[in-house]
Amino acid sequence: MKPKTLFEKIWEAHTVVEQADDLALLYIDLHLVHEVTSPQAFEGLRLANRTVRRPDLTYATMDHNVPTDNPFDVKDEIAGKQIATLEANCKEFGIELADLRSPSQGIVHVIGPELGLTQPGKTIVCGDSHTSTHGAFGALAFGIGTSEVEHVLATQCLWQKNPKTCEVRLVGKRAPGVTAKDVILGVISQYGVDFGAGHVVEFTGEAVHEMSMEARMTMCNMVIEGGARAGMVAPDDVTIEYLRGRPRVPQGEAFEAAAKAWKALASDEGASYDKVLTFDVSTLAPQVTWGNNPGMGASVNGTVPNPDDLPTEAERRAARQALAYMGLEPGMKITDIPVQHVFIGSCTNSRIEDLRAAAEVVRGRKVAQGVRALVVPGSKQVKEQAEREGLHEVFKAAGFEWREPGCSMCLAMNPDFVPPGERCASTSNRNFEGRQGRGARTHLVSPAMAAAAAIAGRFVDVRELMNEAAAATV
Ligand SMILES: CC(C)[C@H](C(=O)O)[C@@H](O)C(=O)O
Ligand code: SF4
Secondary structure (H helix, E strand, O other): OOOOHHHHHHHHHEEEEEEEOOOOEEOOOOEEOOOOHHHHHHHHHHHHOOOOOEEEEEEEEEOOOOOOOOOOOOHHHHHHHHHHHHHHHHHHHHHOOOOOOOOOOOHHHHHHHHHHOOOOOOOOEEOOOHHHHHHHOOOEEEEEOOOHHHHHHHEEEEEEEEOEEEEEEEEEEOEEEEOHHHHHHHHHHHHOOOEOOOEEEEEOOOOHHHHHHHHHHHHHHHHHHHOOOOOOEEEHHHHHHHHHHOOOHHHHHHHHHHHHHHHHOOOOOOOOOEEEEEEEOOOOOOOOOOOOOOOOEEOOOOOOOHHHHHHHHHHHHHHHHHHHHHOOOOOOOOHEOOOOOOEOEEEEEEHHHHHHHHHHHOOOOOOOOOOOEEEOOOOOHHHHHHHHHOOOHHHHHHEEEEEOOOOOOOOOOOOOOOOOOOEEEEEOOOOOOOOOOOOOOEEOOOOHHHHHHHHHOOOOHHHHHHHHHHHOOO
16 A cells, blocks of 8 residues: 555545545534634625534634733724624534633634644644644644635535645754744744745654644644645654543543554655655754744844845845844844843743743743733633643743733734834744734744843843753752
């Protein structure tokens, strides 16, 4: 039998019918829904007098619009309407909803995995581009548009063009202080924001299998910023142990049987990909983006590039425009860039491990004068866990604000935003113009690097602070 990739196995198992021109009708195992991209989809169902085909495979939450200081105090009219509409739609169509009072509420890509809804081998969709996050479990997970949301609600199926496959082989061992966020930023900087266009990426190699599920999720979350359709990691023991005992996974014997099937999903020896890239993580330093796409990044101990040095006219033009927007000079040291805002949160980096890493850097230190720093846990469960571990006290004692779960400052769709011309060290995934507010200047970093920037008031190599901490404990 021809060896198959993880992607091919899932794709074939879910193809209901195929069309000659590379189109397949896929069965969808899990449909996640949030308040921003669902209202018209439900309206479409109503107008056509349709019901939701599989409410039991559909799960909704609210995250984008929720104010994270007081979730119940929604002042914005559109936000309030979208939240109320989701509530009404879930009731009308019989869909389970993690609403603002639910202990399960949080960012859609954080709660799917932690509830165990996300499982290896599933096809998972959501009207949201960062649905790729769930691929960390060896699922085929991708974002869809609102008309597709309606199609899946009505039929539980979706037409998809057969994508190509791309292996991103991670080689070497990461140095301490270099995180999954740095790896994915490094990959996108090296291979460009469209390296994955038309492809489903599978991360392979020891460096990814050594990673925790949280770290794998960070990588798969951001793979779409490299243009990919989805990201995946083959299920292994780390995957199985993360899922064991979660509320929505099979329990007991059934779990063991499922685990066996999940492990068999891994790409077969000798399976081939349409494209193979390798990335050496051993020489990587913590990354900081300086521009307006996630591929415009540099090592923290490097400099802002001089646009004149770039190879193509298009790159030179893009870099000039980015530097003008970002208010940066060519050749300046990354560590000379000051920050006024620090945001630790988003579906990229708001899980418990992210908060632990940031708290480790912050412990016993103070946020620099003039810096506003926010920690926004990705879900109620992350928040509770962090509070059980006392992380909130570490953050608050240092001068951070400790918030309720939501997308928050990741995008300016709720009251948390960065004012024009001000700069933010952000653990989110997009640094586009205006992403965190009109005129806001976003620098993407890991949670540890964001925490270090909060303490120093500028970008610093977090490894220096880690050494200090280590020295202090000897
Ligand atoms: C609002 C939503 C449609 C959007 C997305 O699809 O990604 C948002 O989550 C984002 O990160 O920009
Ligand atoms: S946290 Fe940011 S990237 Fe993630 S779903 Fe929310 S807005 Fe999109």
